[in-house]
Amino acid sequence: MSEPESGDLVFVYGTLRRGGSNAFRMDGAEFVGPATVAGNLYRISWYPGLVLDDDGRVTGEIYRVGAEQLRALDEFEGLAAGEIEGSEYRRVRVEANAGDDEVMEVWVYEWKGAFNEDERIQSGDWLAGESRTRWPMFTILSFTPVWLLCALVLVFAAQGDFVRLVPDWTWLALTITAPLTGLVAGLVGDHLNESSGEARQVSRVICVIWLALVIAASMSA
Numbered sequence: 001m002s003e004p005e006s007g008d009l010v011f012v013y014g015t016l017r018r019g020g021s022n023a024f025r026m027d028g029a030e031f032v033g034p035a036t037v038a039g040n041l042y043r044i045s046w047y048p049g050l051v052l053d054d055d056g057r058v059t060g061e062i063y064r065v066g067a068e069q070l071r072a073l074d075e076f077e078g079l080a081a082g083e084i085e086g087s088e089y090r091r092v093r094v095e096a097n098a099g100d101d102e103v104m105e106v107w108v109y110e111w112k113g114a115f116n117e118d119e120r121i122q123s124g125d126w127l128a129g130e131s132r133t134r135w136p137m138f139t140i141l142s143f144t145p146v147w148l149l150c151a152l153v154l155v156f157a158a159q160g161d162f163v164r165l166v167p168d169w170t171w172l173a174l175t176i177t178a179p180l181t182g183l184v185a186g187l188v189g190d191h192l193n194e195s196s197g198e199a200r201q202v203s204r205v206i207c208v209i210w211l212a213l214v215i216a217a218s219m220s221a
Contacts, residue, residue: 009063010106011096011107011108012061013108014060014126015047015126017061021046029064033098034059035060035097035098036060036097037106038094038095039051039053039058040055041056041058041124042116048111049088049113052094052110058124058125059125062098062104088111089109089112090110137189138186138188143182145178145179145182145207175214179206179208182203183204186203
């Protein structure tokens with residue numbers, strides 16, 4: 001394995017890896033190969049955080065990216081344009097072991113926020129299975145109100161009263177309680193560090209939009 005002639009080398013260790021939920025963000029980048037860096041890996045939420053430390057090794061992959069894709073990765077990790085440090089991550093240069101005693105200098109996004117030592121991923125490998133140890137019960141519950149709301153829409157449509165979403169206070173209470181339940185379940189799922197964090201984000205967006213529609217409809221009724 002040799003260092004690419006141009007572009008920036010980036011070491012990714014979490015959802016950006018092949019098989020991760022955000023692997024599509026590396027489309028167009030050149031896959032250089034697997035590697036490890038010195039540090040410890042912690043489960044932050046549905047994503048991990050790398051804390052640089054000589055005490056452990058973290059497994060990941062090296063990619064070569066162009067300037068535009070590097071800016072996109074910075075934005076994804078919460079870094080402002082032209083900055084290398086954000087509220088949660090900082091982009092720093094480290095040495096990565098690419099195998100056969102080959103050492104490469106790469107960019108890595110280091111976690112700078114708080115972390116729980118009990119959430120340390122002992123293997124150092126986010127995709128090794130430890131990232132998915134919790135059954136996402138509250139994530140599933142966060143989507144249950146979405147299914148209920150879809151059923152309500154079908155009922156209203158069948159009654160020919162689709163425009164007026166809340167025919168009485170009973171329906172109004174139900175259509176407000178359902179999305180609130182989904183929002184609370186999603187927050188609990190975040191707190192418990194359940195997997196499928198992106199699914200909870202989608203559920204939250206749907207619930208918020210539905211609440212806005214219900215409130216607007218009730219005010220105009």
